[in-house]
Amino acid sequence: MAKESGRKLIASNRKARHDYTIEDVFEAGIVLSGTEVKSLRAGRASLVDGFVSFYGHEAWLEAVHIAEYVSGTWTNHPPRRRRKLLLHRDEITRLEQAVNQSGLTVVPLQLYFLDGRAKVEIALARGKKNYDKRQALRERQDNREADRAMSRRESQ
Template sequence: MAKTNKAKEKARESGRKLVAQNKKARHDYTILDTYECGLVLTGTEVKSLRQGRASLVDGFVQLDGGEAWLHNVHIPEYTQGTWTNHAARRKRKLLLHREEIDKLERKSQESGHTIVPLQLYFKEGRAKVEIALAKGKKEYDKRQTLREKQDRREADRAISAVRRRQRA
């Protein structure tokens, strides 16, 4: 119970409320660089996000004509919305500085590089998305990462078990 209260306090202090995150992206890609950018949203999209409803699983970023667009992110329709409701999987414009867009465009042209969304959150009342320049992992890289994570977890368990025995 104390952990959840601490987590809530920490989130309140940073002014950041997480709506959705893409854990699969960190598994499938090696993250090279991350960027925080704003989103151009309609009113019903913001209301739906405030209810904590979104999915980044199939999302990707495409650079088109000097602008960045977020595709395939699912923000479900707002339940109390009327005929003004939004389309759930429409493309959404990302707000980035010109030099960031140019840098992303240069880097994403290299083979194997892509831009994926990692997190969708509210920061000081504004919807933000964290995107990453990423390079696709091969199957053996994924297995190696899982093995390292498991080894780290086992080592932490062994250390904590030794500390518990020492205290007793």
């Protein structure tokens, strides 16, 4: 059997980019059980409520839902269990200091397989206020309208 190569997206947290201003992005491995990997291969995961917490100089992914494996037995995993993230020591220290000092948070953006290994893309993020969200939405709509006007103008 040939080894899997490339990047295969499992789940994406689109709401995170709406609710947070992304400061910095990291890629981390995840410690998973066998039934979790099988469930991820079937594409059954949700990052919506996920966040990263720190305990004893380790990073943990919490509140991420990986559905139970359909064909699993008593060995099945709990869907929202805490999962350890695999990061370099200096990355963990940097993230932990940023969260403790400046009111930032760490949220998952994407869950994917990279060359057969499960990875999560996490981001150091700052929460947006409601007026920031409205302003970003307004800018996006203005850009769309300008693009439409330009394409109409070019087609005439």
